[in-house]
Amino acid sequence: MIKAILIFNNHGKPRLSKFYEHYSEDTEQQIIRETFHLVSKRDENVCNFLEGGMLIGGSDYKLIYRHYATLYFVFCVDSSESELGILDLIQVFVETLDKCFENVCELDLIFHVDKVHNILAEMVMGGMVLETNMNEIIMQVDAQNKMEKSEVSWTPPVPCMCMT
């Protein structure tokens, strides 16, 4: 099971947080802070696994993260997940984002966190891995976006501004 998926930047600003178990908003922030603290002090070229202290949840849980340019992608998982598998999953996630946003950068995530959530929802559901095939994910995301667009054209036309 995946307990949480966090994305934050090099300064610890959250860009996406998805908890698959309920915590109060304060605790969530505290977890993000602590996780950032743990992850950010690690060098590049060290392993991508971290056994979290008490905060992350005991011996069965691990932080598995990847650092891309300005962003950290952190998955908190328990021992039923394969470590290397999750690393691959992060890679799939990022590549999917890259495809969906066309050369994704931090700004995309800042302004379109909802879209990132939608993409993530096609990969991981309720803490369990749903799909790992990137093409399949992109296909479903695109199909849903198309639906959204078709609905937009349904909305009543915006009246002219010169009404006043």
Add this chain to the structure above:
Amino acid sequence: MALKIVKGSIDRMFDKNLQDLVRGIRNHKEDEAKYISTCIDEIKQELKQDNIAVKANAVCKLTYLQMLGYDVSWAAFNIVEVMSSSKFTYKRIGYLAASQCFHESTDVIMLTTNQIRKDLSSPNQYDTGVALTGLSCFVTPDLARDLANDIMTLMSHTKPYIRKKAVLIMYKVFLKYPESLRPAFPRLKEKLEDPDPGVQSAAVNVICELARRNPKNYLSLAPLFFKLMTSSTNNWVLIKIIKLFGALTPLEPRLGKKLIEPLTNLIHSTSAMSLLYECVNTVIAVLISLSSGMPNHSASIQLCVQKLRILIEDSDQNLKYLGLLAMSKILKTHPKSVQSHKDLILQCLDDKDESIRLRALDLLYGMVSKKNLMEIVKKLMLHVDKAEGTTYRDELLTKIIDICSQSNYQYITNFEWYISILVELTRLEGTRHGHLIASQMLDVAIRVKAIRAFAVAQMATLLDNAHLLTGNMQRNGICEVSYAAAWICGEFSEHLENPMQTLEAMLRPKVATLPGHIQAVYVQNAAKLFATVLKSQEGNTDSTAAQETSQLMIERLPLFVQSANLEVQERASCILQLVKYIQKLQQKDVEVAEEVSALFAGELNPVAPKAQKKVPVPEGLDLDAWINEPPSESESEDEQPKAIFTKEETKHSRPRHIEVDEKELARRREARKQEQANNPFYIKASPSSQKVYQDTPGVEHIPVVQIDLSVPLKVPGLPMSDQYVKLEEERRQKERAEKKKKEKKKRKEKRSGRGKKHDSGPESEEDITPAHMVDIVTEEMPENALPSDDDDKDPNDPHKALDIDLDKPLADSEKLPVRSHRAVEAAKSPGEDGDAETVATQQPKKKSGKDKRDDKKKDKDKERKKSKDEKKKKKHKHEEKEEDLLRGEVHEPVVQSEGISQVAELPTSTSAEVSDLDFWLSNAPVPSNTQEAATVAAAEAPVAEVVSGAAQDSEPDEPKDTEMEETKSSKHKKKKQKKEKEEKEKKKKKRHHHHHRHSDGGGEESVQNGTVEEEEPLPSMSNYCLLAENSYIKMVYDIQGNLQDGSQVVVSVIFENKCDSFLKSMEFNVLDSLNSKLQRPEGSGPHDGLTVPFQLPPGVSNEARFVFTVQSIVMPQKLKGTLTFIVKNEESSTHEKLDFKLHFTCTSYLITTPCYSDAYAKLLESGDLKGSSLKLEGVNMPFHHLLARICFHHHFSVVERIDSCSSMYSRSIQGHHVCLLVKSSGQTVSIDAKCDEPTMLGNVLDEIKQTFSQC
């Protein structure tokens, strides 16, 4: 109204959308909070509007703010509003918001049930998808209960996209509503074989997650997973399955034996590191579960260790880390294999990556032996000196102590050395583990009597030099050490060489700067020392010395009397008064020494840490009963420390006080103290003994001034542990020499007798004797202490509720709640109108007599189950199942009543659910032709017996057991006895068969490991028959119809390598006919072969599955094909080929489908079916065997049986109904058959005839 809409749209134009909000926040860096609060006000205004678009926009912004840590639960109702919008765009926004901030105590969740139900059944798959995704995050027990049935229906949705989501979410539903597990499980199991890989993967995922927590309930699925493992090519699925097997093997070692080979193959063949790693992990688990002694295991271990070494040597830090992690698992059971890689692990201690260093440290723990302990610790001490970060250094320190103290100081041969190591550790700068060192010193000094003199001398020096240390002792935890030192010197003062000097050291004014609890110990032990000193001095004629000592005490103690610490003050003033009194007596020349030392007489023995807990509660004492009624309920329970990510995991891991971090400890301590203080019934501990390990808050508050000592402090006169290493070496050498001498002597003496040679090769563990007789005082335990400690279980674990026996048939009461209008559309069983509900009630009525008996038996079974071992348990299960089969219909309606509008995926499982794990696991050989399979596999009733027969063949110890069981169980069902007798006779015959096969097919045993046998408890399982064979390879195959697709059949082929060479590049090709085609991957031509996805080492077999599309199924047909492969051995490799003919019988298009008698009757009445008949002569077998054979070979199920007459039913993949009426009289069997497709019927009957003519 129109105006309102227009107004809404205009408003929306001016509203901020999410992007504007984000931009705004970025532009207001200084007053972010203020800006956001104005935004929230705006959002509140927006939410008040009627326009759903505006609301959705507001909710979208709220979701963003929630991520920033703002509580948005106040908008929960608006979120529900947006969720129920008919537009997907808004619905998605609503569900996202809900998934981010709804939880079990959100009360508006109640309102969503119907909305979610509506969305789940929406014609738009993405509405359903979004609802499922959202629900997965906020499902509550109520939602789970109300929606379980709807979700279960979705598991058979036509769209794989929905199916996989529905399957995944079932796990969450199970967690919240455990009652749903049993009804839903058959469907879930079906999904393991879903044609869509995504759905399959989801099902594997869910079952793995379930099985991880309650593995024993899922053992019966092992054959199915085994099949998946050998056929799947999806690495995600493979990893999950392999992980699952890792959890199952500890429960069933035989499973492990079966697994080793395919896993080893995977290890050899896979290129995916993740898969390789998991395989290695599971092989390790298998090896751990198997008792050692199997010869080929050392090879497996060697393989694992080798692969891990490659990982550890890899430059990729991740692999290195994982390699070490897995290594530590091997270490537990096979320390020797790991120990040979000590060099590598020590090397990892120098790695720049802290995670890796810590892993390596963990490994060291298990690698020590008496021989190398000193050497390893010496290395670690070097690392301690070099280490930069205090965290890592502290970790080193704890590890050193862990390593040395493990299993009751098992590896320490020289305690003088250990004490000096501890003393050296006290020189660590800034460690926070002073208390740990102290507790070790105390423990060793108390429990190892022989070392006390030495320890006391060391501690005395330590105290003497305390002035050198105290300076930097104060600001770190190391001052705790002086606590231990003082106590040891006081308690064992008889060993002191110069007690007077120590006494003086303990009463130095500087002591007053130590933390209170340590001062207290100083004062108390000064008194003990005083007693000792008096005793030694009173013997002298000169009494002035004794008086001087008293004077010293009287002069120094007032300093402590003024102490701010109550404990110190109290002790000091008591002792001061005592000494003053003693002084008076001394002045009168009264001998007091005896009486003073009587104050401290008696020995303190160590008490085992759990001793208190293990005292059994005396009978009649109810600890939970109130002594006095409690005044109020005010005791707050919120003080329970909340671990942040897991609730359960903290309890799983054994609490080790070392690893708990200081803050947490302090917090807990605080909480406990408060609780204790408020609790009038709590008996406060005596402070001196309890406070030892508690850090005083004072230490942390003292301002820290870092003094950089580049040169490590050396306390004069303290021993260096190194010198002990040398001494120890010398001692051992000496011992060895002596031993040799002795042996020589012995040999000389013995030479005349036997010429046996003693090879005193390399020094073994046992050769090393401890330096002095170590007398480890065992920890005291209360009398009649309870032996077990099962305090690790967490009663709140949600998975506990899921510990449910899944093999038992469903009872009526277990049905999932179904909304009434749904139940009607039910039953897709042949007679469309066969109302499930009535069948359910009718069926038991008919058999009520039998049922009662069964129930009774079951109860007894249950009782027995508890008391008997696993094997016996299984045996009972078989028997139960035999009977369940007959009642199978009882629980089918449950599955049917949910209104599946899909193909015939009725629970085919039931009739064939002779879950015979035992048989699968036992190593009976695969029958090489159909006929014999028929004998072995006479499906239902006799299988249990067959099993025991087979087991008798393969496992010599078992027969007695099973026989005994049989007689026992027969007591409970006298009526069955006759039948059993018959079967026993039958069995004897069968044993013959087995023996026969054993003699002519010795090599067949190995087929087992890679294959799935005909005995598998799978519904669709049938026997394998020979496809083709030559000197290199043998192929057996089996054809099964595809449940989901009426035009597909799956051909499973088992390839067995019969030669000594490696077979590779196998290519399977079939010449397609107009009617039947091999499914080839997209892009390949119609004549291309399919590559078999594995290679075969000598003697190994493996299974591959090929999908064929067929158009017409009314005629049997044969397809010609070839298998090409390369035979590779050391000298050469040759290209070989093997031709074969695949025979698609009409039977292979039939799928075992259960049917109810009334539905069956209606079907026959309908008049759509054409009849045909068949007569078999000379059939010499019991009627039920005949039926079993038809069921098994021709995929029929028994509808009803009366004496020697039975009606049977089956259904083709394209929906043809086939009904049989089988009558037997003497040796003649007549079969009347009806089917809506006469050609097919004719062919099926021919095939049945064929089957029986072969026997």
